[in-house]
Amino acid sequence: MTTIWAVVLLAIDLAIRITAIIVVPINRRPQTATAWLLAIFLIPYIGFLLFLLIGSTKLPRKRRERQSTINQYILDSTVGMEHVSENSSWPSWLAPVVELNRTLGAMPLVGGNTARLYPEYDESIAAMTEAVAKARRYVHVEFYILAVDDTSEPFFRALEDAHRRGVTVRVLLDHIASRQYPPYRRTLKRLKRMGVQWQLMLPVQPLRGKFQRPDLRNHRKLLVIDGEVAFTGSQNMIDRGYDRWRNRRRGLKWRDLMVRFEGPIVAGIDALFVTDWYSETDDLLLRERETMTAATTEDPLDCQVVPSGPGFEGENNLRLFNALLYNARERIIITSPYFVPDESMLYAITTAAQRGLDVQLFVSEIGDQPLVYHAQRSYYEALLRAGVTIWLYREPTVLHAKHFTIDDDVSVIGSSNMDMRSFTLNLEISVMIRGASFVRSLREVEAGYRAKSRQLTLEEWQARPFRSKVLDNIARLTAAVQ
Incomplete structure (x- = not known):
């Protein structure tokens, strides 16, 4: 009997390995497929079960069909193209990048916009709260993490009053x-009561x-009031310490950047949001679709929304980022809390x-997510050897902002990390x-950021320490398992 069970287990083990070699590489990056195969071959049963659970990066079919249905609505509802004039101030390479974004994400470039940055955490929440207080018709709220606490209470109160x-x-x-944080149940009760x-x-x-x-998540952060004002960026609607005792014990505070x-x-x-x-x-x-007029300003901005995620066929944000990186002529400055790039x-x-550009990267000196933190560190040597300047934002603040600038012409800001x-x-x-201002x-x-950072040298x-090198490189392997 023991021999029979041994043969059965051996046969299952062999079947798992053969199946993995056939199935895992299909439509995956070589580095991702290699990482999955390594996991399955080292821990066959656990690795295979994990692959079945989190091996697919696709949303359910019904959600993908809805995304296809709404892409035409996105095209129809995004107006303002008549305010864009392609003139001599445009970089010569920008038009193809704009077309790339539209092809991938359905959004056109629109002109006649204004934008204001909010680099201070409390100020951005106050600004969003004030905007909600002035709402006349509708308020659309979408946050990766939404929690009612002492910091966000004024915002919730403004929603209730509206x-x-x-x-x-x-x-x-x-x-x-959202459910990872202590106020989750209280937040749901509050929303129901409101x-x-x-x-x-x-x-x-x-x-x-x-x-x-x-682990397919909606990581967007945005707020829209009456179709006239919108906020987006890196900040969640929660206290700067994320309501966790271990963050308070370490003195961790998040620094974000929102734009109105x-x-x-x-x-x-x-x-x-729609x-x-x-x-x-x-x-x-559909009933809330309306025509927007250009903002009155002496220095209007041309803007293009680039949505991305498993609802789209291509990796829209990665393609945009790479296109801009290759077209830069003088300077690239990147801010990313979780920097785990793919090979491209x-x-x-x-x-x-x-090729001689001034390339700078702002990251945090410390990390709140150990695996990502160590995976990120595994890239520092290659970056430093290539001539990238790395700025470490000093602890205990976690630099959570997500943006980058290309030369003096183009910038990208939003919720997307470079990982x-x-x-x-x-x-x-x-x-x-697009806009120098x-x-x-x-x-x-x-x-x-630079004033509160220190430069990392090769x-x-x-x-x-050797142990840090080992941890960094092991974490790098796990980052590819997707």
Whole structure:
């Protein structure tokens, strides 16, 4: 009997390995397929079960069909193209990048916009709260993490007041992300008591027939008021310490960057909310479509929303980032809290530095997610050797802002990190902005980062302990398992 069981187990083990070699590489990057095969071959049963659970990067078929249905709506609802004039101030390479974005994400470039940055955490929440307080018709709220606490209470109170005076309030929050934090249940009770319309995004509730790969998440952060004002960026609606005792014990505080837009680009940002609301509720908000006029300003900005995530065939954000990196002529400055590039982006960044560009990367000196933190560190040596300047934002602050600038012309800001998770697994929003005035504003923010950072040198990095090198490189392997 023992011999029979041994033969059976051996046969199952062999079948798993043969099946993995056939199935795993299909439509995957070689590095991702290699990482999965390594996991399956080293721990066959556990590795295979993990692959079945989280091996697919696709959303359920019904959600993908909804995304296809709404792409035409996105095109129709994003107006303002007549305000864009391709003139001598445009970089010669920009038009093809604009066309790339439109092909991938359905959004056109729109002109006649204004933008204001909010680099301080409390100021951005105050600005969003004030905007909600002025709402007349509707408020659309969408955050990866939404929690009611002492910091966010004024925002929730503004939503409740808006609902009481007849404003339509719709709220989306990511299920898995938000429930990780202590105020989760209190937040749901508050939303129910307020009487606003709300919905969990990408809920993992198998008993209710709602299930997909558990780590496919909606990572977007956006707020739209009356179709006239929109906020987006890196900040979640929660206290700077994320309401966790271990963060308070370490003194961790998050630093983010939000931007307030006015002008036709607001319709594009709202179209993403409409997409996500439709995906979760089957309610398509066509009735609220309207024509936006250009903002009155002496220095209007051209903007383009670039949605990305598993609902799209291509990795829209990665393609945009790489296109901009290769077209840069003088300077690239990147800010990313979780920097785990795939091979294509690593080549794009190091190539830019090797052809003589000023390439700078802002990351945090410490990390709040150990695996990502160590995976990120595994890339530092290659970057430093290529000539990239790495700035480590000093602890205990976690630099959570997500943006980068290309020369003095173009910038990108939004929710997307520069890591494989954001490229493949997360639904993200990025906004590409053409305008020297906005780049100058971001340069001022970057200068503030630089003043609170220290420069990492190759000599210092090579002298780090051996155990750190081992941890970094092991974490790098796990980053590719997608």
